[in-house]
Amino acid sequence: MGRSPCCEKEAGLKKGPWTSEEDQKLLAFIEQHGHGCWRSLPAKAGLRRCGKSCRLRWTNYLRPDIKRGKFTLQEEQTIIQLHALLGNRWSSIATHLPKRTDNEIKNYWNTHLKKRLAKMGIDPVTHKARADVVGGSSGAGNNSGARYRAAAHLSHTAQWESARLEAEARLAREARLRALSSPPPPPGPGPGPAFSGLESPTSTLSFSESVLFASAAHDTHALTPRAYAEAFGAEQQQRFADTAAAAADAAPGFLAGVLLGCSVAGAEKGFAASSTDASVCEQQQEEEDKGYWSSILNMVNSSMSSSSSSLTSDAVTDPAAAYLPPATAAAEF
């Protein structure tokens, strides 16, 4: 595959921080003409920058729909959960955090979240409990249990993710084939909620990631309130509960229920209730996990069937099978 002649090597191109004058030029040009071809944009806009630099400046800074400033607790959770599922696929993660850029998320992960997970004894790369923490059952008491469970849960999701990626690749191939063999659908209401609300203009993945988003939202369980409190400090516990309550107001469905189940209920029961019966808690956790995963399956099923009228391939006649985790994971159900 050919590599383009690097525009950065063109003579006289400016590098480094952008001036406000350059920003103005870029903004004005894009507002008037749209960005179109990035390569030719700098010349048209009167900028001595390469197109790549312009694109980066626009997407990471100048775009009007960018939210700047501190990440909310909910955003932090989403990043952690999506990272557990997707790894360093920052653009995919950014797809599910409206108004945040991949660069910003990446920076935030590297400077904040990674360290906090490490503090929790969770390897920020694998999202598994570190051996030195899991093995060291002494001292920390119940802490290691909560940490281990959180990490085990994340590990569990990783198995799902590998299966999901396979299915995703298959669906993408099939979608492409269908697109080639059939005319585009008429404009109008989309095939269903799974398609309509979660699609991102920047996303290269649509359906399956929408499902993933929902599943990630479910994965609020992955960090238990207590484990979360350990990592994020007591002063954030209230924020956590507030956020969940706000989410319940705004979205009284699925996500809110999960958030509430995790936070408010947790808060009511005494957020860091170290004196509660551990075995009962674990049983409850297992039950919740079962419900959690089966609701994902249900959602996948319903989402797939809602769109299956246009899916004709054998590979997706059994939608659940397309997303079935490896046998070891499936056996845990």
Next chain:
DNA sequence: AACCGGGCCAACCGCATTCTA
């Protein structure tokens, strides 16, 4: 006051992927 080290983040770099002729 000066120095130092770490945190933070915008921007760069180069590879990967997608598009197009």
Next chain:
DNA sequence: GTAGAATGCGGTTGGCCCGGT
């Protein structure tokens, strides 16, 4: 089918800022 061009993406860097000594 292939090569070149365009764009996307993730890792890394450079420089500013701030708190500690």
